[in-house]
Amino acid sequence: MFGRTGHGGGIIKRKLFLSVLLLFGLALVLNVNFASATNVTTDKAKPKVTSVNPVNNSVVLSDKSKKVTIKVNFNEKIKSGTGSVELSANGKSKPVTTTVNGNTLTITSKNALSTSTKYSLIIHSNTVTDSSGNGNQLLRYTFTVSPISKAQMKDGISRVQSFYNKNNRLPNTVSFGAKKITISEFQKIIATQGLKIYTVKSKAVSNSNVKTVTAYGWNSCSKGWYKTGGTWKDYCPFCHSYNCLTYNPKHTYEGEWTCSKCDADFCNCGRCKASGSQVYLVKA
Incomplete structure (x- = not known):
C-alpha cells in the first residue's frame, strides 16, 4: 500500500516538474522572441545614386545619330519600382528601355538620338526600390550628342571670332582636322552648352556717365613681354555693356x-x- 502511494506521488512530482520546466522554456522562448523583435532595425533609407555614366552635363561624341545608354549606379541592390524614366529634347519625348541588374539601372534610347542636340533625362521617384521597398529620389540629368567635344567647341569659337573680327563676317565652315561643320550647324552645337559667337561691331562710346578703369601689367598679346596699361572706359566693345570690366578675375600671370x-x-x-x-x- 505504501509502495503504491509512493509510486503515485513520484509520478505526480515528475509531471509537476515537467510542467514547470515546460512553462520555464515557453517563457524563455517568448522572452527571446520579444527581445529579437524589439532589436530589429527598420530600413527606411532610400537607395542613393553613387555614379552616373556618362556623367551629368557630358558631351557624347558622335558624327551621326546613335542610340545612347546611361548607367545609373546605386549604393545597394535594387529592383524595378513603379516610377518611370522620361527622356526628352526640345519638348519632345523620346522612348527608352530600362533594365535593372544588381545595383545598376541601365537606360537605353529605343531609337537613335539626333546629333547636335541636348537631351534631358528624368528618373522619377520610385523608379527603383531596395529590398525593403524604399524608392529612389527624383533625379534630373542632361547630356548632349555632338560631333565635337566641348574643348573643340571653345577652340572653334576662338577661331571663328578671330575670322569675324578680321573679315566682318562669319566663315562658311569650321574645320576640325578633316571634319568640316557648316557655320549654322556649329552655332547650333555650341548653343547646347550656352556658348555663342559675338558678331556685334565695336562702336564709339558716348555715354558720359560710364566709369573709367585703370590697370598696368604685362603685355601678352605681342612679341616680347613688357609693362603696359592705361585708363579705359568701363565698357565692353563686344556686348556693349557698361561698368562690366573686372581686372584679372581668372588670376592670369x-x-x-x-x-x-x-x-x-x-x-x-x-x-x-x-x-x-x-x-x-x-x-x-
Whole structure:
C-alpha cells in the first residue's frame, strides 16, 4: 500500500516538474522572441545614386545619330519600382528601355538620338526600390550628342571670332582636322552648352556717365613681354555693356581685363586676347 502511494506521488512530482520546466522554456522562448523583435532595425533609407555614366552635363561624341545608354549606379541592390524614366529634347519625348541588374539601372534610347542636340533625362521617384521597398529620389540629368567635344567647341569659337573680327563676317565652315561643320550647324552645337559667337561691331562710346578703369601689367598679346596699361572706359566693345570690366578675375600671370557679361578677355594694352583680334577697349 505504501509502495503504491509512493509510486503515485513520484509520478505526480515528475509531471509537476515537467510542467514547470515546460512553462520555464515557453517563457524563455517568448522572452527571446520579444527581445529579437524589439532589436530589429527598420530600413527606411532610400537607395542613393553613387555614379552616373556618362556623367551629368557630358558631351557624347558622335558624327551621326546613335542610340545612347546611361548607367545609373546605386549604393545597394535594387529592383524595378513603379516610377518611370522620361527622356526628352526640345519638348519632345523620346522612348527608352530600362533594365535593372544588381545595383545598376541601365537606360537605353529605343531609337537613335539626333546629333547636335541636348537631351534631358528624368528618373522619377520610385523608379527603383531596395529590398525593403524604399524608392529612389527624383533625379534630373542632361547630356548632349555632338560631333565635337566641348574643348573643340571653345577652340572653334576662338577661331571663328578671330575670322569675324578680321573679315566682318562669319566663315562658311569650321574645320576640325578633316571634319568640316557648316557655320549654322556649329552655332547650333555650341548653343547646347550656352556658348555663342559675338558678331556685334565695336562702336564709339558716348555715354558720359560710364566709369573709367585703370590697370598696368604685362603685355601678352605681342612679341616680347613688357609693362603696359592705361585708363579705359568701363565698357565692353563686344556686348556693349557698361561698368562690366573686372581686372584679372581668372588670376592670369600677366593680368587682363574680363567682361563680366560676355566673358571677353582683353590684354593690358587694351586689345581683345582672341587670336588675330583687332578689337580694343576704348581709351578714357
